[in-house]
Amino acid sequence: MIINSCLKMVLPLFFLFLRLSAQIGANPDECKVPSCSPHGPAIKFPFRRKDQPYHCGYPGFEISCTEKKQTILELPYSVKLSVDKINYKSREIVVHDPDFCLQRQLQNLTLSASPFQFKLDSSIFESWIDDYTFFSCSSDTREYEFPLTLIPCRSRFLHENPLYAVGSIMQLDWLDLSSCHKLYKLSLPDGIVDGKNFSLTWSESICGNCEKAGQKCRLKTNSKGPETECIPKGVKEKILIAGVILGFFVLVFVIIILHRVYRSNESKRDNIVRIEKFLEDYKALKPSRYSYNDIKKLTNHFKDKLGQGGYGTVYKGKLSNEVLVAIKILNDSKGNGEEFINEVGTIGRIHHVNVVRLVGFCADGVKRALIYEFLPNESLEKFIFSTSIKTHSLGWEKLQEIAIGIAKGIEYLHQGCDQRILHFDIKPHNILLDENFNPKISDFGLAKLCSKDQSAVSMTVARGTMGYIAPEVLSRNFGNASYKSDVYSFGMLLLEMVGGRKNIDVTVETNQAYFPEWVYNQLDQGEDVHIRIEEEGDIKIAKKLTIVGLWCIQWYPIDRPSMKVVVQMLEREGDNLTIPPNPFASIGSTGGNIRRRKRSLQQELTIISE
Template sequence: MGRFHFFHFLSLLLLSTAEIGFCGSDSCKPSYCRKDGPVIRFPYRIKDSQPPYCGYPGFDVSCQDGNTLIHIPSVNGDVVVADIDYMEERMNIIADPHSKDCIWRLLYRGVNFSASPFVFDSFENFTFISCSKTRDASGFMYADNIPCLGDSEHEVFVLAATRTVDTMEVSCKSMKTIAMPLSYPDIFIIHLRWDVPGCKKCKSKGRECGFKNQSSSDIICFDNHGKGLKMKYEIIGASIGSFLLLITIAAGVKVSYSWKLNRKLDLENEIKVEKFLEGYKSLKPTRYSYADLKKMTDQFKEKIGQGGYGSVFKGKLPNGTVVAIKILQTFGGDGAEFINEVGTIGRIHHVNVVRLLGFCVDRLKRALIYEFMPNESLEKFIFSKSTDNFLGWEKLQGIAIGVARGIEYLHQGCDQRILHFDIKPHNILLDQNFNPKISDFGLAKLCSKGQSVVSMRAARGTMGYIAPEVYSRNFGNVSYKSDVYSFGMLLLEMVGGRKNIDVTVDKTSQVYFPEWIYKRLCQGEDMGLNFAANEDSTIARRLTIVALWCIQWYPADRPSMTTVVQMLEGNVETLTMPSNPFATTTSGNLNLEDPQVAKLSTISE
């Protein structure tokens, strides 16, 4: 209905510019308190802004701070209107548990709306629980706190009677169960219905209702979407108005079609995700609702990370396990990254791959629940300017070997080969013992082990870590060797302690660190790094040589991750310097007839 009223509003606006005069007032036109708020039209009116004949008695609303408020006598105060459905004649109001005029007190006592034109829409049983503030609340993951019902020593929770609390503390007791006009999980929304005599017959005819005229209390049905006003206009004005009206109709049809198409895509994407999850039931991890996430995170209280994917919050599962919950910004998305993440990491069990413990799909709300990594990401330590954050060369070598083993497992240890496509310090998490774990599989792709190369419709990954062939097929074919390249860039950043491409470096010769350090190694010069002992220099040299092998321009010249692990664990004296990986970048275009480029064949995506 909202689309038609928006269309009608545009029609009136355009017609008025064509000097079309109305026999009557346009002060009753649809309005709102803010653009994304509920549309206000008969039987509602904005008090003190629209004349009394614009609305039915008892349906006066007011605007405050962009909110739409309505006064309900039984509540003895104003409540916030969430939305209004004119077709179903239903209004939803917000039951704010923090409000000083808390409607929950009335709900607890059993309020009715006999003094207002509204009645409760539907009921569901909810249980009130009182707990001492000194208790451990970890067992109340499925209960919502109602602060306005508590006191200095107790908190009051409410939960759907169909749900069970995992643990009932001795300091908690059940108060009573009440049928309330709420529905789980949106228990802070109250559903109300109204009935204006005479309006139902209008709705049945596809028309809208209103007063016959300004001085009448009789309800009649209107055409033209609620504006049954006679128009007087001149012939020229009518022609201009008709032309503008046709433009408006065309625009309205386009907007309507676009809205329907987007909604259809949203529904298709929801079905796509649900079908994927249907075949995923037998596997771990556990599926949670969005309301569950709010309890786990104490209403998303502690934010521990932020990125283009969304936000990460610290939480706790019902069994007490501390977790990191990543809320994905996927509204309107097709769910591809979510399916990638759950479909790959959800069935992987390796010491160097982060463990996915749960996920949430609640309409378009999606989230991933991981084991909590107290030392956050590798990025925090290798790019820190504080010497206190330096991990030491032995620990850096251990981290490098752990990441290499994790990638090797993805390439060789699973039923299908998993290509990560986003290996970088930010996606390497560290546990309490600084053991590395690969995370973020939103860009991952799967292929069979017999297929070494994949094709892609668009580049994926993070600039600075993307292999040349990923963003331009002129450089060769995309394969598991693309992850090897990203790992090599990560190794060089671990050695240099800064981004490989650093525009803040004073000496232009050091702007691109990989090429700079390659030249120093070839010329037998010191790498310009600080070492506490000769062993540190040996480790740094090993990591650098392995990294330079990994970032070779041609994918076929890069080693596999199995070979990389052997190089990192073997004798540094046996390592040889690779050919210059930067020569091609200054010698013009690649020779696509080179047999090294053609060695890997492409498969369909």
């Protein structure tokens, strides 16, 4: 997972570097200004030599070099012209026929398919495009007989009769063409027929005003058609420097990430060794061990999800057709395996009707899972916090039975095992109900062990869920964390069972009464607890659960009863329980009494380290 996250961060930077490299070109010299001969014209954009990459020039501006080091411009229809000079500022190229016989190529000199146009010279006399008609005449025809322009070189190359051209200013009717036959007509600039060289020009739109602005022109990469762009001179060098710097930082970043991945993997390996050592010592206590492939088969590849929490996701599974299980897949990115060891090491040695049974576990590398007995009615939370009318179908007698079952389960944890187990996360969500609504305590990820003659534990950080955490777990001003911290959490749970809502709910309005304080005031004023009461007998049960809950949430641990006393209070018949002191009274009003309680608490509890 860490490697995938690193790749997601590094790959965009890597591709950016590749893009910069592509803009520069794989070889910075591949578009360097070349020439065919030392005295020949420089060849640069939009021209390119045919042996250069395609992006070095614009389409239609191909130039080749002959063996004689002539610079040849290649035009459509196999027209080849020798280049005398290229003026990039005025966008003009001066050309002539390589064999000084342009007339033999005139018929194919069609510039409509090329990016060039004829350049008309207007420096002295205005020039124009004229229509010429070409005739082939017998060899005995003399030029002086009529005003024709003789093109003798053509007959030299093609071994034909002499070729004559007649401009449009001449009326053909005036000429004796009896020994001639008409060949074709062409529109050409004035003077090109008998001239030795001429000029072509190309459109400014190819590069715009790049040269005028002191910039370079180049062909855009990755564009659908041939498009150009202007870049400042020296930008390639700047891009290259930027690319090198970026590449350096990417390399440093990758090294840091790989180092972190290595350290993380090393930490995971240490955790795996730690867990394997624990499981080696744990073999005698049983629950079966499964591989991760077994877990996938048991859950039908995680098909039926039951719920999700901070430490993992719970799926429904089958050990056989008759035995259903709940399998919690622990997050491999959370903690160092402490929660897994707590669960297996604690719940694996417990056998009580009110504590969920651990059937098996999986420790396959960083993949860890816990397999519990399946409880079809899910958690108590679903029944006491729902706004549905069906919520209260359990009835007050069943709520009392559930409360007694939870209390007996916690008492067993505190007194019934070889070592005292402190749960530190008693809440409705961690109370599961079987098919007969018998409660079972679950989720021992935050549990701690201590010997029975040592009652307090020290903690570096608070454990539990807000709303159920005892005051001494949050602040040592109230004493030290101990088994009485579970008593406080149970008291908050009892009051939520009575009230049918969370004692602390961030979604309610701030001016809404705090239920535990409100219900204490009701009892203190001699009024009964009329909450969802349907029968007269339910009043006594609600009052009993409320009084026991208020005893359990006293601020100082010494004022709370043990779970053994709580069970006795819940099982007592009648409504003769004594109302406890007000746990919400101002602390400052009983300062002396509080100091006495703190000294007494510190004398009673012996602190042990984690």
